[in-house]
Amino acid sequence: MEESTYSQSECFGCDARCCHDGVYLKDGEEERILDFVARHSEDFADLKPPLIVDGDWPGQEDERKTEKIPRDDYGDDYPAHFTKTKCIFLDDQKRCRLEYVSEIHNEDPNDVKPISCRMFPMRLENGKYVVPSGKREDDPDNIGDEYPGFISFMPCINRAKDMVKS
Numbered sequence: 001m002e003e004s005t006y007s008q009s010e011c012f013g014c015d016a017r018c019c020h021d022g023v024y025l026k027d028g029e030e031e032r033i034l035d036f037v038a039r040h041s042e043d044f045a046d047l048k049p050p051l052i053v054d055g056d057w058p059g060q061e062d063e064r065k066t067e068k069i070p071r072d073d074y075g076d077d078y079p080a081h082f083t084k085t086k087c088i089f090l091d092d093q094k095r096c097r098l099e100y101v102s103e104i105h106n107e108d109p110n111d112v113k114p115i116s117c118r119m120f121p122m123r124l125e126n127g128k129y130v131v132p133s134g135k136r137e138d139d140p141d142n143i144g145d146e147y148p149g150f151i152s153f154m155p156c157i158n159r160a161k162d163m164v165k166s
């Protein structure tokens, strides 16, 4: 069985571009997030609803995801086909507010942060989280010149692969 020693502290080396589109949610995650925000409403008072919206990726319109809002401070190497947006829960210091607010209230971030974010850059394939190859041709979101991929444009993917041991 594969074991990843990849640490999300590695994330501070990039623009948090993985959060640029928000995240698609698994069953129960929308309810957990909205309950968390309601319990800590003073920490999220600046956010304008809706916080969770319908999906906008072809084939995922019937799914729910976190809202995205404009962001204009990406670096020069930011992929041109990515929108200049960020998840509504990403703060100006590139921290996930679901995680950060959990920690300041001594709650477990795993209870509210979506599993896709917690496992990133691993992806769920056939019921198991795996580190993707990172190659453009293997990128499941590569639909051609218009949108040549998602995971293969993440700087952390090669570091994550290097740090996986069998």
Ligand code: SF4
Residues within 6 Å of the ligand: 018, 019, 022, 023, 066, 087, 088, 089, 090, 091, 095, 096, 097, 098, 113, 114, 117
């Ligand atoms: S929920 Fe947090 S980690 Fe996930 S995309 Fe939003 S800001 Fe990023």
